[in-house]
Amino acid sequence: MKALLFFLTFLLCGNLYSQSTLSLKKFKPIEVYHSENLIVIQISDNAFLHTSFLQTNDFGNVPCNGMIVRNSNEVVLFDTPTNNKSAEDLINFINEKLNCKINAIVPTHFHDDCLGALASFHKLKIPSFGNYSTIELAKTNNVVVPQNGFNDSLKLSLGNTYVVVKYFGQGHTKDNVVGYFPKENILFGGCLIKELQATKGYLGDANVGEWSSTVEKVKQQYPNVKIVIPGHGEIGGIDLLDYTIKLFKTH
Numbered sequence: 001m002k003a004l005l006f007f008l009t010f011l012l013c014g015n016l017y018s019q020s021t022l023s024l025k026k027f028k029p030i031e032v033y034h035s036e037n038l039i040v041i042q043i044s045d046n047a048f049l050h051t052s053f054l055q056t057n058d059f060g061n062v063p064c065n066g067m068i069v070r071n072s073n074e075v076v077l078f079d080t081p082t083n084n085k086s087a088e089d090l091i092n093f094i095n096e097k098l099n100c101k102i103n104a105i106v107p108t109h110f111h112d113d114c115l116g117a118l119a120s121f122h123k124l125k126i127p128s129f130g131n132y133s134t135i136e137l138a139k140t141n142n143v144v145v146p147q148n149g150f151n152d153s154l155k156l157s158l159g160n161t162y163v164v165v166k167y168f169g170q171g172h173t174k175d176n177v178v179g180y181f182p183k184e185n186i187l188f189g190g191c192l193i194k195e196l197q198a199t200k201g202y203l204g205d206a207n208v209g210e211w212s213s214t215v216e217k218v219k220q221q222y223p224n225v226k227i228v229i230p231g232h233g234e235i236g237g238i239d240l241l242d243y244t245i246k247l248f249k250t251h
Contacts (some may be wrong), residue, residue, distance in 0.1 A: 027043065027044050027045065029041050029042065029043045029049075029235075030042050032048070032097070033089075033093050033097065035089050037052060037053070037081070037083070037085050037086040037089055038050060038051070038052050038081060038086045038089040038090055038093075039051045039052075040068070040090070040093055043186075043227060043229075043235060044184050044186060044227060045184065046069060046070045046071060046181075046183065046184060047067060047068065047069050047070075047181060047184055047186050047227070048067070048068040048069075048070075049065055049066075049067060049068075049229060049235060050065070050066045050067070050068060050077075050081065050090055051063050051064065051065055051066075052064055052066075052081035052082045052083070052086035052090075053082060053086075054082040054112060054113050054116070058202065059201070059202070062113070062232060063232060063233070064079070064081075064082050064113035064231065064232060065079070065190075065229055065230065065231055065232060065233075065235075066078055066079035066080065066081065066114075066188075067079070067179060067181075067186070067188040067229055068094065068098075069158060069163055069179075069181045069184075069186070070098060070100050070158070070159075071158045071159030071160060071161045071183065072158075072159025072160055073099060073100050073101060073159070074100060074101050074103050074157075074158050074159045075094055075098065075100040075101065075102050075103060075158075076102075076103050076104050076105075076106065076156050076158050076163050076179075077090075077102060077104070077105045077106065077121075078106050078108060078179040078188045078190070079106070079107055079108055079113065079114045079115075079188075079190060079231075080105060080107060080114065080115055080116060080117040080118050080120070080121065081116070081117050082112060082113055082116045082117065083116055083117055084117045084119065084120045086117060087117035087120035087121065088120060091120065091121070091124065102121070102124075102126045103127075103156065103157070103158060104126070104127050104128070104129055104156050105118070105121045105126055105127070105128045105129075106128070106129050106130070106154075106156075106165055106177075106179060107128065107130050107134060107146055108165075108176060108177050108178065108179065108188070108190035108191070108192075108231075109134060109137075109172065109173045109175050109176040109177070109190065109191065110130075110134050110137035110138045110141060110143065110173065110175055111173065111191070111205075112143070113191070113231065113232075114190065114191075115128075115130075115134075115138065115143060115144060115146065116143075118143075118144040118145075118146065119144050122144070122147070127147055127148060128146040128147045128148065129146055129147075129148045129149075129150060129154060129156070129165065130145075130146030130148075130149060130150075130175075131149065131150055131151065131152075131154075131165075131167055131175055131177055132149045132150070132151060133167075133174060133175035134146060134175040134177075135149050137173075137174075137175055150165070151167075152166065152167050153165065153166040153167065154166075161182070161183045162182070163179055163180065163181050163182075164179070164180045164182065165177050165178070165179050165180075166178060166180065166221070168192075168214050168215075168217040168218050168221070169210055169213065169214035169217060170206075170207035170210045170211070170214060171192045171206065171207060171210065171211035171214045171215065171248075172190075172191040172192050172201075172202075172205070172206055172211070172231070173191070173205045173206065174205070174207060176190060176191060176192045177190070178190060178192060178193075178218060180222055180225075184226070184227070185222075185224050185225050185226040185227070186225070186226065186227045186228075186229070187218070187222055187225045187227070187228045187229065188229045189218070189228055189229060189230055189231070189240070189241075189244075190229075190230075190231045191230075191231030191232070192211075192214065192215065192218075192231070192244070193215065193218075193228060193229075193230040193231065193240050193241065193244050194230055194233070194240065194243060194244045194247060195230045195232065195233030195234045195235075195236065195240065196233075196234070196236060196239065196240060196243050197243075198230070198232070198233055198243075198247075200247060200248070201232070208248055208250070209250055211244075211248035212244075212245045212246075212247075212248040212249045212250065215241055215244045215245045215248075216245055218241060219238065219241045219242075219245070225237070225238055225241075228240040228241060
């Protein structure tokens with residue numbers, strides 16, 4: 001009897017240890033979709049990186065990042081793909097492969113790499129959200145305008161959890177916001193945040209003098225961030241915030 005109890009205890013403890021070890025393992029990013037126009041990589045249990053491409057005069061064919069977060073078969077998107085074909089691919093992937101409903105699309109600033117395909121979402125009655133500055137800049141530049149405005153922050157429901165959109169100040173543009181998924185401590189920094197070893201990039205609408213202090217505010221707000229997604233390039237951790245702060249430090 002004692003031997004049986006010992007054996008059962010050993011099995012139970014071994015199983016608990018195995019589950020604990022698995023839960024502590026770092027999620028390994030995996031490509032889950034690839035077409036000519038779009039790449040989707042799962043970066044955590046419930047977050048995905050979507051990348052499309054923008055042909056530019058100064059920087060060539062630039063890969064542009066966005067984020068998908070999901071919970072209970074619902075999704076919130078940050079930044080549209082760069083064109084309507086890529087957007088159609090992304091919408092089909094979410095509907096058919098993830099079996100999720102898109103609750104909202106949030107362009108993080110007014111450039112084409114954030115809202116270039118907004119019309120594809122509006123056509124399907126998917127609501128879009130932008131801060132009031134983004135809305136005004138979109139109107140000024142004669143591009144498709146986000147439907148719903150907010151001031152400094154916005155909380156969007158997502159199944160039984162939520163995501164936060166927040167404005168911290170000027171940087172890449174005067175209107176740039178970031179998205180945060182508290183459930184998994186994931187930050188979508190958009191073009192406010194640079195990948196490691198990146199150059200300063202396009203500065204035509206930037207406030208270089210405030211950029212560093214804006215990112216410092218982001219870092220203070222989200223000290224427990226685990227994954228950071230920049231607008232272009234490789235994802236990372238809080239080191240991307242530190243790199244961006246240093247890159248734009250003026251003194």
